[in-house]
Amino acid sequence: MSVRVRIAPSPTGNLHIGTARTAVFNWLYAKNKGGSFILRIEDTDLERSKPEFTQNILDGLKWLGLNWDEGPIFQTDRTALYQTKIQSLLDQGLAYRAYDTPEEIETMRARQKARNEAPRYDNRHRNLTPDQIAAYEAEGRTAVIRFKIEDSREITWTDLVRGNVSWKGRDLGGDMVIARASNTGTIGAPLYNFVVVVDDIDMGITQVIRGEDHIGNTPKQILLYEALGATVPEFGHTPLILNETGAKLSKRDGVTSIFDFKKMGYTAAAFCNYMTLLGWSPIEGMDEIFSLESASKVFGFDRVNKAGAKFDWDKLNWINSQYLHAMPVPELTDLLIPYWQEAGFAFDPIADRPWLERLVAVIGASLAKLTDAVEMAEYLFTQAVTPTEDATKQLGLDGVKDALSAVLAAIPTEALTEESAKAIIDAVVKEKGVKKGLVMKSLRAGLTGSLQGPDLMQSWLLLNAKGWDRIRLTGAIG
RNA sequence: GGUGCUGUAGACAAAUUGGUAAAGUCACAGGGCUUUCAAUCCUGGGUUUGCGGGUUCAAGUCCCGUCAGCACUGCCA
Known part of the structure; x- marks a missing residue:
């Protein structure tokens, strides 16, 4: 069976680095296996989803060069499918309507917390009698739909990066809500954990590659795969990207969107290169500077690290510099x-x-x-430069103004060349009997207003092309 | 509180089925080049796998315990 992987961002915010890195790993894996990389927009949170975020995500993936083979598929276009699936779970008795009010749930949790117990739904509405149901409905209560999770279940899977992972049903928090509250006879808006599974089944996803923060969702989703009679895909949970303090990199770290990195002067290729290195290491003998394309040839989860990767600006800067230099x-x-x-x-x-x-x-x-x-x-x-303190000091040295005057006088009317510029300097050194170092340093100070910077001769030529060398030197002398 | 994951130098990390640990990269320091800075090139330091036990001829790798960090614990995704 051919590999089909997906990136499933939620448009409740801009494309951020965590999602982008997950996209990179998915892309790399798809390319390595000759499979498909699919884009799905998880917009089931109607309150927080915004079109501009969707646009930011699409633009961001494009800028990074993470082209997708299918999609974007929007979950809000697929509610009919979700409702059919929920109805079938209801019909099979694998899910049920729970009429608890938010307040009742709240007091239940508060009580559990007070007793130092783990907060969980106690499945109190799992076996309501027809009379009880009728009573709640007569009250006008709405109901969420909950999927049954047996405490006795033991869920195990072999994670692509973590190996065997197992979870006990009783640690899953009780029967899970798969659809929001709605009136009797209707099915409310389906929730994340459910739609992900329905979509991944429907889209034929073979490997679910996502951040480690989703690891706790996996056992619940596996149960859903079983209930829906589908083959469970492989899962791979990649390490999180951490900030300096070891917490998950977030908006508070100054980068809310992938485009912030663009604004900061990083190139897409360099940034992808760095993201790939966050959790994955190149094979023996391979350089750390590589294209996504070449990394895809050797990418595999056997070389994905389990520990969180600290984001290192120094390394990103170095990688970016390598791209710029080349x-x-x-x-x-x-x-x-x-x-x-x-x-x-x-x-x-x-x-x-x-x-x-x-x-x-x-x-x-x-x-x-x-x-x-x-x-x-x-x-x-800029035509005018403000000399630095050191430059001003240099210009005040004995003989400097005299030497610079001589240079100024010698600037030809035609365009300066490297040869003629050097000749001018040599002539002034000889004529004025000063050290060449003094002339060079002073010329730099007079021309650029600083004692350090790019190559002096080239800077001079660039300035000369604009006719600013005369202006600068005149200013320096006067 | 519970559950899960993770723990190799300042950072990213490598290390066949347990078999000389710290490969490589960044950062850092020193030097060369540039009569400057940066870039670049050369050289160098750091050290014993969070901690404590155990199994073994041999443990970063397996087992037990312990500590720490992080994630999750929603009618968010």
Whole structure:
């Protein structure tokens, strides 16, 4: 049977890193097995689901390059199917209507808590007599539908990453609600744990690969597979992504959407690369820099770690830098232009393209994030620079202004080249009898307003192309 | 409270069926290059698998106990 896996995000929020990483693992596994990767939107929470979140999820997956083979399938389009299935469970006596009010459930839980017991539904409405049912209905009570879970059951499965996992029925919290409250004779909105199973069966999902936070749902779902007469798929629960403090990475950690990473200057390929490394390790001899495509060739759950993976910004930065350094200049230029525009730098992306590419060629190898290019190249985009303290000090040194005046006077009217620029420096050194280091350092201070930065000669040429070298040096002398 | 999962250097982690642990990567430190910074290259340090027992010729790997962290415990997903 061919492999069919899915990513099933809920549009109650933006696409976040946990879901994205799960999507990566599913994608990798599907590709490795020559199977299908399916996208299903779990929008059964009508209150919290929002179209803009669905859009964010779709856009995010596309940006990451996690193309899906089927879908998106929306659960809200499938309520008829869920109702049919629920009705059949009802008919078989595997599920029943429970008329408890939320308040009654609340007091039951409070009592359990007071006695230091685990909160659970005590199945009190499992065997209601026809009279009791009639009485509740006469009262006008609505009923949820609960699926029976026998305390004596023992549920076991072989997890793709964790091996044998087993659970006792009595630890599952009592008969589970599979449909929200509704009036007599109707079936309320179906709930997550139920629709997931119905859909996974219907869509022929062969492996359910999801985060470890779902591990407690698995035994309940296995029971549902059995009740629905379906083959239980394989399950693989991947480790969670943790923040510095070891808690599940969440919105509070400053990243609510995958696009936050884009804004921060990470490329999709690098980010996917890093997510893959969060819990999976490459095979012997394989580099840590790889494409999703090449990782898919060797991906398997035997190399997925069980422990939670701490998110490491340093490592992400390094990986991103490797992608940026290896990127051809035109491509990098395309990616950088929006960041410079965003920063408010004045330039014409078309007319200035050759100049921009020269700039990218100079700074490309130093970038870790795309956003680094803003600060790094600022002195080339804004006409006036404020010299740093060190630069000011350098410009005040004996003989500096004299030497820079000589340089300024020697700048040719035609475009400067690396050779002519070097010749000017050599001539000034000789003529003024000063150390070359002094000239170089001072020139850097005068030209860029700083004592460190990208290659001086290239910076000068870039400035010269705009005619700003004269302006800067004049300012430095005066 | 209950249940489950996890625990190898600062981080990610590797380690055939138990058989020399800390491979590799990041970070960090030192050096080269660049008369700058970054990048890059070279070198280096860290140490004994959370802790305690047990089985074994041999345990990161198996067993028992213990501690810690995390997750779940909804008419959310």
